[in-house]
Amino acid sequence: MDFNKLQLIAEEIDKYAFSNDKNSLENKLIELEKLNFEDSSLQSITYYFIGNIWSSLRRINHIGENSNIWKIEQKELFNEIYYYRKSINEKGFDNLQLEYKLYIYTNLANAFSHYGRTINALKYYDKALSLFPNFEMALVNKAECLRSYSQLSYDWSHKEIFLKKSYDIYQVGAEVLYNILQEREDEYYSNILSNIMLDIFEIEEVLGKELLAQDYDLNSYPLRNYKNESEYREWVLKNTLFLNPMNDLGLNSIATHDPLHMPDMKIEIEVGFPKYITHFNQMKQEYITYRHLLFEGINSFTKKFYDKDTHIIDDYDYNLYDINIEKVKLAFKSFYSLFDKIAFFINDYFALGLDERKVDFRKVWYVKNDINSKFDNFENLALRGLFLISKDLFFNDKDKNSKEYIEVLEPNAKEINKIRNHLEHKFIMIKIFDVENFEKVKDRERCFYITDKDLIKKTIYLGQLLRESLIYLSFSVHRAEKNKYKNGKYLPINLNIIK
Structure with a gap:
C-alpha cells in the first residue's frame, strides 16, 4: 500500500464520519491497525488516520440523550490521544508535509482541551501555530481553549486577561476564514465563521467593547533587581514552572510569581x-x-x-x-x-x-x-x-x-x-x-x-x-x-x- 491508497482510505473515513456511520468506521479501524510500514512517514500518517477514527467514534458517542460526554473513562478519547502521539513520535513525522503536521498537532490539542487538560492543549496549539501562524483551525480552537481556561479560573483579573486573549485570537481566526471564503465558497468554513462571530459577540457582552479595546501590558512587571533572582525567575518562566495561569500565556513578566x-x-x-x-x-x-x-x-x-x-x-x-x-x-x-x-x-x-x-x-x-x-x-x-x-x-x-x-x-x-x-x-x-x-x-x-x-x-x-x-x-x-x-x-x- 502506498500514500495514494492511504489518501483514499482517509476520504472514506471522512465520509463515514460525516454520516455518523459507526460500523464502517470500526471496520476501517481494524483495517488500518493491521498496517505496518517500513517507511516511518507512512506509518506516522497511518497513526494519524487511526486517531481520526477514534475521534469520530468519540463524537458519535456524545450525540443524543445517551451521550457519554461526562463519562470519566472514555476509551475513544484515550486511544485518540495515543495514536496522535504515536504519529508525532514516529521519526518520519519530521518529513511529513506541513499540512499533516498542523492537523496532527491541532487534533491532539483538541482532544486534550475537550477532556480538561487545557494547559497541555495550549502547548500543542502553539506547536501548530509556530509552524504556520495563520492556520485557521489552530487559531479558532486555541481561542476556544483560552475561553474555557478563563471559565475554570476563580481569579476575575485572570479571567479578563484570558478572555481578552481569546477575543484577540478569535478576531485573527475570523479574518483568516473571511479571506478564505473570499477566494472560494465553503459551507464548512462558513459555518465555523458564523460560530466565531457568535463567540466574539458573547465575549463583548461579558467584558464590553471598551475594555476589550484596551491594551494589556503583560511585561510591565519587573523581574527583580538582583541578578541571581532575575536569572532564577527567567528560568522558571521559560520552563513554565510558575504556579500562575499567566505563565501559560507566554514569557511575560506578569507571570513571574506564584499567586x-x-x-x-x-x-x-x-x-x-x-x-x-x-x-x-x-x-x-x-x-x-x-x-x-x-x-x-x-x-x-x-x-x-x-x-x-x-x-x-x-x-x-x-x-x-x-x-x-x-x-x-x-x-x-x-x-x-x-x-x-x-x-x-x-x-x-x-x-x-x-x-x-x-x-x-x-x-x-x-x-x-x-x-x-x-x-x-x-x-x-x-x-x-x-x-x-x-x-x-x-x-x-x-x-x-x-x-x-x-x-x-x-x-x-x-x-x-x-x-x-x-x-x-x-x-x-x-x-x-x-x-x-x-x-x-x-x-x-x-x-x-x-x-x-x-x-x-x-x-x-x-x-x-x-x-x-x-x-x-x-x-x-x-x-x-x-x-x-x-x-x-x-x-x-x-x-x-x-x-
Whole structure:
C-alpha cells in the first residue's frame, strides 16, 4: 500500500464520519491497525488516520440523550490521544508535509482541551501555530481553549486577561476564514465563521467593547533587581514552572510569581477552619522549594566547600558523581511524592472514604477496579484533567487499570516511573554521555542508567506536570465550591495573604 491508497482510505473515513456511520468506521479501524510500514512517514500518517477514527467514534458517542460526554473513562478519547502521539513520535513525522503536521498537532490539542487538560492543549496549539501562524483551525480552537481556561479560573483579573486573549485570537481566526471564503465558497468554513462571530459577540457582552479595546501590558512587571533572582525567575518562566495561569500565556513578566491558592471556600460551621487551605499552602511551598532545588542543581557550577574534597573511586563506567546532580535527583523524587499528597487531598475533600494509608494518585479514582461513582458523570472539567494526568504519569505492569490505559496515553510514562523506582529503592547511574553509543549494556534493568541531560529534561517535565496538577486541583475545588448551597450551614471567613 502506498500514500495514494492511504489518501483514499482517509476520504472514506471522512465520509463515514460525516454520516455518523459507526460500523464502517470500526471496520476501517481494524483495517488500518493491521498496517505496518517500513517507511516511518507512512506509518506516522497511518497513526494519524487511526486517531481520526477514534475521534469520530468519540463524537458519535456524545450525540443524543445517551451521550457519554461526562463519562470519566472514555476509551475513544484515550486511544485518540495515543495514536496522535504515536504519529508525532514516529521519526518520519519530521518529513511529513506541513499540512499533516498542523492537523496532527491541532487534533491532539483538541482532544486534550475537550477532556480538561487545557494547559497541555495550549502547548500543542502553539506547536501548530509556530509552524504556520495563520492556520485557521489552530487559531479558532486555541481561542476556544483560552475561553474555557478563563471559565475554570476563580481569579476575575485572570479571567479578563484570558478572555481578552481569546477575543484577540478569535478576531485573527475570523479574518483568516473571511479571506478564505473570499477566494472560494465553503459551507464548512462558513459555518465555523458564523460560530466565531457568535463567540466574539458573547465575549463583548461579558467584558464590553471598551475594555476589550484596551491594551494589556503583560511585561510591565519587573523581574527583580538582583541578578541571581532575575536569572532564577527567567528560568522558571521559560520552563513554565510558575504556579500562575499567566505563565501559560507566554514569557511575560506578569507571570513571574506564584499567586495560585485555594478559591473562596464554604465550610460547615461545626467543622471549623478550612484545613484544605493549610494542605494546599504546604503543597505549594514544597513545590516552590523543590523547583529551586532543581534550578540549583542545573545552574550551580562552582564547587562548594561541602563537596570540594569528596573522594570518589573511579569505576571506569562514565558515571557522574556530583552534589548538583544529587539535587536534581532529589527534586525528581520530591516532585513525584507530591502527587500522592494531591491524592490525599482529593480523597478528603471529595469524601471518597478511602483508607488514607493506601491512597495514591493512581488509585484514588477507583473503588477496586472500577471508577468511583462519585467521579463518573461528574461535571468538573479540571478534575478530569487531573485524572488524565494520573494516567500519563503512573505505570504499573501488574495493575489492570494501569496496563490497559496508561500505555495508550504517554509513551514516556513507563520510563519516568522506572526512574522514580530506581531513585527510591535501587540504584541509578547518571552517565556523562549516552553509553549505548559506545557499548552494549547487558542488564539495563538492574543497572539502570540515564544521562544527566535526559534526567534534567525529565525532571523539568515532571515539575511541569505537577504544576499543571496543582492548578487543576485549585480549579476543581472552585467548581465544586460553586455547587455548594447556602443553607445556613456555612460561614464566610476572611483570610489574609502571608508575605
